[in-house]
Amino acid sequence: MGILVLGLVLFLGVHSVRIVADGWRTQTLARMGEMPWKGLYSLVSGVGLALIVWGYGLARQQPVVLWVPPIGMRHAAALLTLIAFVLLAATYVPRNALKARLHHPMVLGVKVWALAHLLSNGNLADVLLFGSFLLWAVLSFRAARQRDRAQGTVYAAGSSAGTAVALVVGLVAWAGFAFWGHAWLIGVAPLGR
Template identity: 65%
Template sequence: MLTLVAGLVLFLGAHSVRVFAEGWRASMIASVGEKPFKGVYSLVSIAGFVLVVVGYGLARQSPVVMWSQPPVAMRHVAALLTLVAFVLLPAAYVPRNQIRAKLHHPMILGVLVWAIAHLLANNTLADLVLFGSFLAWAVLDYMAARKRDREQALVYRPGTATGTALTVVVGVVVWAVFAFWLHRVLIGVSPLGV
């Protein structure tokens, strides 16, 4: 569990600099330059991600059960929520989509929905630590991002039907690949039981 926690501290810590230390981030970029700062940020994030993957894998070998196994229906709820999360992720990148125009930071909300889905469908301490940490981070990061938007009086361009449709199609296709095949290959669990 220590490896998982260390990975979360590194990964989410690096991704929380704008939440808790925006001034420090700006001064570091000014003093060392944007590319070196992003290089260190990337290395810390990658190291954290590797530790999260290894730590979660180790914790799954000797699971500490926190509550009874959720009902099978929770798998269906989680699948629906992760579908929403997979649509929110490309909404951060597909140009001129209505989802981003309305939500402003859809990727963060996608992480939030993904974390909730996994908390509903899982019952071990490692799940609670991993997905609970991502849920807390997503709430704090979304609040900080919206505050920055207000301070900068940021206006998001309106979306188009084409941009929105492309976002939904990309999200659904990637979700289907992940739900029906890749989750089992990478995580060792088939979320839909297929």
């Protein structure tokens, strides 16, 4: 479990700099330069992610069961992850109404993804992993909205075409992951296949 925790500290720690020390981040970025900052950020993120994957895999070999979720939570999780995939797509599809309205759809997608997995998994490693990401997403969203208000950020209006593309891309990506990718990468078929 220690490897998982270390990975979470590194990965979420580096992703939390804007939440807890935005001024320091700005000064350090100016002092180091953009490319060295991004290189260091990417290196720490990559090491953290690798440790999360490794630590979670080790923890799954000897699960500590905290509770057994009802079977119906698997269906709720599938629906919630569909929403998370649509929000993720809305992050990158230009001029869609979801981004225009929500402003930070990726962070909201992480919230929904983490909540879905907390509802459908009851092992200690699951609670650590998904609970940490949920807490990070809540704090990150709040900090991002505060920055938007302080800077007077205005988001471009969405179009019907952009929104439709975000919905279709999110749905197709979700279907591919739910029916094939999750079992292949994680070893669990979320839709019970």
